[in-house]
Amino acid sequence: MDAIKMLQGKKILLGVSGSIAAYKAATLIRLLVKEGAEVKVIMTPAAADFITPLTLATLSRNEVPMNISDHSSWNNHVVLGRWADVMVIAPASANTIAKMAQGLCDNLLLAVYLSATCPVIFAPAMDEDMWHHPATRGNVDKLISYGHQQIPIASGELASGLFGEGRMAEPEQIVAWLQQHLPKASNNNKPLRGKxxxxxxxxxxxxxxxxxxxxxxxxxxxxxxxxxxxxxxxxxxxxxxxxxxxxxxxxxxxxxxxxxxxxxxxxxxxxxxxxxxxxxxxxxxxxxxxxVADKKIKKGEAxxxxxxxxxxxxxxxxxxxxxxxxxxxxxxxxxxxxxxxxxxxxxxxxxxxxxxxxxxxxxxxxxxxxxxxxxxxxxxxxxxxxxxxxxxxxxxxxxxxxxxxxx
Structure with missing residues (x-):
């Protein structure tokens, strides 16, 4: 099966957290849409410091919510969590990974994450020392123990000017990873439907x-x-x-x-x-x-x-x-x-x-x-x-x- 068919019709929910790597979300969305996926995006408020919701809404062709409520209506996180075939959090900052591991829920992205009934995949992005800190390693291990999958982190030049591990995988690498690891049955072609x-x-x-x-x-x-x-x-x-x-x-x-x-x-x-x-x-x-004794058997014989x-x-x-x-x-x-x-x-x-x-x-x-x-x-x-x-x-x-x- 070729790569396009593997993502054709997939409903992908992309969570963008506050990291300099958030700018890569634009390219990632463009590539996913090109491969035939339907993409919806959720941003944390911190992510908007690095890329605008308008940019991601234009590329995904869907509104990009950031808050649970705008005081006149609310974004239904349960519906979003059940809509997707897969939830991809990229970039996943150290802060967001920690909150996911602990089950915290102080923004829309985390509310949707806790409501998601689909597989969850995350692509970490942070500085090298943060990535290697025992707290981060423990949080990542905990997410993997939940059954989530981590897209391998990359090495290279970091925002701090250092060179090492911590870069988010490139959008092309993330798409290739999804093509390889996502179930091949699309939402519109369920081979066991009705069984x-x-x-x-x-x-x-x-x-x-x-x-x-x-x-x-x-x-x-x-x-x-x-x-x-x-x-x-x-x-x-x-x-x-x-x-x-x-x-x-x-x-x-x-x-x-x-x-x-x-x-x-x-x-x-x-x-x-x-x-x-x-x-x-x-x-x-x-x-x-x-x-089966109807009363507790008391300690007696050897x-x-x-x-x-x-x-x-x-x-x-x-x-x-x-x-x-x-x-x-x-x-x-x-x-x-x-x-x-x-x-x-x-x-x-x-x-x-x-x-x-x-x-x-x-x-x-x-x-x-x-x-x-x-x-x-x-x-x-x-x-x-x-x-x-x-x-x-x-x-x-x-x-x-x-x-x-x-x-």
Whole structure:
């Protein structure tokens, strides 16, 4: 797919903060519009010290707001945050990065940022010492932990007269980065539009008594990222989510909260007849206590024996019921013999694809913001990916699902 088609029809919300690099926003807007993107711009009041709203409004062909209210009307930051396919903050000053990291909201750009349901990408711009300060490094790391992506910073002559890291990437570099990293499906060409998709995510808990339970370390981050990527591709996503502090605000995802494996089984099987695709990313407990005490078990004997019984096998049940037009995707998290176990699960549970990852890989598995996966499909295709953010991994998985649909 050529570069123009990759940005054609994309809705790009450009946030311009107070940095000398703000003058580059004019060129960036011109290039994005030339590539077929629809661009709307938000400025901080400090950015207007470096470039005028009129210049950016003329180039983007859209009004450029700076304030939440002009005392007679207000700019709806929620609508702006949900309008975009992607929000790009360029330049992102040290001050704006710090406010984003802390969730502060004292201008329109930050209000829109906190309301955005789309991917957020930022291009830092500041002096070298500011860029290398531990506070800035910590703020950038925090933004990346939120799932945001940073466009690499450049080296060169700085406004201070020094030479070093801190320059914002050139507009041509930013456009090239967007062409490479943005999902290829445009807002007007959603390949999963109209499809109902079920995603399971997070752990389950299996009660021992009213106080204690059996569970695992799953955070739900991977499953939530997949749910959001599927919604971005147009699907109507039903996210069956186990007990976790993670959540999604994506307006294309409906969340159904559960706790136990039995509750997850019941919710998924009830919805399964109407689903075109199921992605089972949850870390479901394989066993549960056979008997749950109705009162807290008191410390007594030196040993406590708990009889365990199997929980419902959600994947096997779905695989046995799967219709010819349904796709069933499973996950395999292993510590040894990874490929052998993943292929066995793919075969025995009648899956169309399985996503394998290993706790032996640094940065992969529970609680990380990154993952490293290999995909195996029912046709014998094997695709391995390097370590990536879970949002990027989700895009890879969704692309493979779309490919399977058309196979």
């Amino acid at each position: 109902t998709v079920i995603v399971t995510a997070g752990p389950t808990i299996e009660h021992i008594d009213p106080v204690r339970y059996i569970s695992n370390h799953s955070s739900g981050k991977m499953g939530i990222a997949i749910a959001e990527a599927l919604a971005d591709a147009g699907a109507n996503v039903q996210l069956v989510l186990g007990p976790t502090s993670q959540q999604t605000t994506h307006n294309g995802v409906t969340t159904i909260r559960v706790q136990t494996a039995q509750e997850m089984f019941d919710q998924v099987t009830a919805r399964y007849p109407n689903a075109a695709i199921v992605v089972a990313a949850a870390a479901v407990a394989d066993y549960r206590p056979a008997n 040993q406590l024996h708990i009889d365990l019984e199997k929980t419902p096998d959600i994947l096997r049940s779905l695989g046995d019921q799967k219709g010819p037009q349904q796709l069933l995707i499973g996950f395999s998290l292993e510590t040894n013999n990874e490929k052998e176990y993943a292929l066995k699960k793919l075969r025995e549970k009648h899956l169309d694809m399985i996503v394998m990852n290993s706790l032996a890989d640094a940065g992969a598995g529970f609680n990380y913001d990154t993952n490293k996966v290999t995909l195996f499909d029912k046709n014998g295709k094997e695709t391995s990916f390097p370590l990536k953010s879970k949002q990027a991994v989700a895009q890879d998985i969704v692309s493979a699902i779309i490919e399977l649909q058309h196979a």
